[in-house]
Amino acid sequence: MNVKDNILVLDYGSQYTQLIARRVRELKVHSEILPWDAPVETILSRHPKGIILSGGPASATAPGAPTIDGRLLDGSVPVLGICYGMQLLAHVLGGKVRKGASAEYGASVVRVTAAGNPLLRGLPATFQAWMSHWDEVAAVPTGFSVHAESESGAPAAFSGRDGKVLALQFHPEVVHTEGGLDVLRNFLFDVCRCEESWNLSGWVDQMTSEIAAKVGGDRVVCGLSGGVDSTVAAVLTSRAVGDRLECIFVNNGLLRKDEARSVLDLYREKLKLKVHYVDASQTFLSRLEGVVEPERKRKIIGETFVRVFEAKAAEIGGAQWLLQGTLYPDVIESGFKGKGASVIKTHHNVGGLPDDIAFGLLEPLRDLFKDEVRAIGALMDVPGAILGRHPFPGPGLAVRCLGEVSPGRLDVLREADAIFAEEIVAAGLYDRMWQAFCVLLPVRTVGVMGDVRTYAEAVVLRAVHSQDGMTADWVRLSPELLDRVSRRICNEVEGVNRVVLDVTSKPPATIEWE
Incomplete structure (x- = not known):
């Protein structure tokens, strides 16, 4: 600029x-x-x-x-x-x-x-x-x-x-x-004698022009996830290329409860984007079968996303560019900025892409932080229902379902996560924290329900405050809320008999577990 x-x-x-x-x-x-x-x-x-x-x-x-x-x-x-x-x-x-x-x-x-x-x-x-x-x-x-x-x-x-x-x-x-x-x-x-000359409104206009110049008359395909990043990237790019933006929403089987339906409604009815729906859940889950190592999960998911995009892009007429909502934290944690940077984890939209990708990459947000992206979205009238959503990892529930990723375990995690989110919203806390979610652990513990011994899985509650995702502190949730969430998960989610709380800040931990 x-x-x-x-x-x-x-x-x-x-x-x-x-x-x-x-x-x-x-x-x-x-x-x-x-x-x-x-x-x-x-x-x-x-x-x-x-x-x-x-x-x-x-x-x-x-x-x-x-x-x-x-x-x-x-x-x-x-x-x-x-x-x-x-x-x-x-x-x-x-x-x-x-x-x-x-x-x-x-x-x-x-x-x-x-x-x-x-x-x-x-x-x-x-x-x-x-x-x-x-x-x-x-x-x-x-x-x-x-x-x-x-x-x-x-x-x-x-x-x-x-x-x-x-x-x-x-x-x-x-x-x-x-x-x-x-x-x-x-x-x-x-x-340095600088002046206050940086503003996001200027950034929007400049980036719109840059996208138009870079893409020319080509078509762009965008993988929409329902989150802030991909949505803002799509709205921004649609300003630059109009109906040459073909959005694809992939159900990878790793989404939260009822997410596919609610997100599609929002994109089509509120934002008026051209969205193609692809149910590739069986493809993703079959490729993840037996995989427990976090980096392999991310690599598999990243490559599968691209292959699904390639197939759908060919079906709808072809596209030369792949639009992604890559942000600064994605880049730095994948170790791509500066020699000597440590790779914390590979993000599927940075280091998880295959070498033979058939598209040119379009990443207009890769130099921005999450709060800047939200501000840009507000400038472009993106609905608050999207801008206020908590961050959700690109690999979805695969990196919150520790150990083996199977349909049954994902269902357990979805139900527990939905209960936690519901209680956070009911308590008026959702908009006052950066992120809140559940993690399913690959361990079983002994419990007792109805005078019967159980041997079931454990769920972790994770809630953090942060300004930009680079550092974070755990949220001090009330004992009453924790008790309510724990009781509901153990009573309503079959296969869980223990709920624990993550009280670790970032650093030394990361926000996500994988």
């Missing part, structure tokens, strides 16, 4: 890299991500007002560790290093980095020790920040000043070169850091 100001985030493999970019946009400044080893010429061609170095899993002193070209540190463009980025700046500029006596992970107290760092302007003398590192800076480069320390006494913030090179050991982009947005705001507006 043509934007007034641009912030570049160089990706060193952190799972928070995309989150940094999202926070910058939240402050109404455009941002984009490049791998750490992008040529200097490429970086400067983006005309950045500032550069942010992300965290990462490497040690800055290790042989072959990701580094930075010294030409970017000449003071012409402000540079901010975060976590690994701080250690890297210290190392390449002549300071010392060493392994800390112990890791600092999670919430930690930072103490401001000296004035003069514009990033810390307006923050209290001590504040809570999110840490995630083993190495620490033992000595800052000559001419640089330390402005804050962590609980261990290691530098938590330093700056130099007339305030054009700055570094933080903590993560201001994570919501658990007190005043984190203020820190980034100080960098954008006080150091």
Whole structure:
């Protein structure tokens, strides 16, 4: 897009890299991500007002560790290093980095020790920040000043070169850091002199034009899932190509209770999209038979989706493009952004596609976070019934049905999940949380029902708060609600005799179980 100001985030493999970019946009400044080893010429061609170095899993002193070209540190463009980025700046500029006596992970107290760092302007003398590192800076480069320390006494913030090179050991982009947005705001507006020039309405117009130019006179096929991402992508693309968009809704046998009917009604009656219905449930379930490993499930589902699309596209006249609702979190968790990024899990619409796919890929949302996509949907008058839906994984219930995926186990999971959702809605909590769902465990436990011994499966309740899916905290549901849900599931769902609650945040867990 043509934007007034641009912030570049160089990706060193952190799972928070995309989150940094999202926070910058939240402050109404455009941002984009490049791998750490992008040529200097490429970086400067983006005309950045500032550069942010992300965290990462490497040690800055290790042989072959990701580094930075010294030409970017000449003071012409402000540079901010975060976590690994701080250690890297210290190392390449002549300071010392060493392994800390112990890791600092999670919430930690930072103490401001000296004035003069514009990033810390307006923050209290001590504040809570999110840490995630083993190495620490033992000595800052000559001419640089330390402005804050962590609980261990290691530098938590330093700056130099007339305030054009700055570094933080903590993560201001994570919501658990007190005043984190203020820190980034100080960098954008006080150091980089950016203006608030990023807005989603402009994005919609620009992306519509880009899709039209890219597709030309070709036809586009879109796999609609009923979720926010694919729906917004379809509405956006329909603006660009009109009736050359052929939507396909596939019943893969992995949907929630009554989902196929309700979603089709919404697409056809409310959004007036051209939707072809394909019941491929038997195909998907037969290919998943006996498969228990999560990555294999995702790969199988991704390939099967494409094959179903290819067959249906040929039947309705052919299409040259496959439209997908791929988002930033999908890309980063699949390890596709930046060298050294860790693959958390393969998303079926990123790493799960086969190499011989017959379509060109169209992914207009791949640089956006979920809340941005919802905002775009609202701008295009997508119904709230879709925009307010909780995220649902592309592989569907296959990654919530741990172990073997069979019709019988899926039916058990559907019924339990429907009860949980019904009670969440009745309690007025649905719109106040990011996601709530059930997981069926591949274990059986002993129980007693009607004075008879049972040996049945266990269901997990999972509910989380989140802003963007990159970090999450579990929801403190009331004992009364939990008791009601547990009783109903055990009484109404045959094959379940135990209900448990997942009280793990992200990190260390992911939101989904597989």
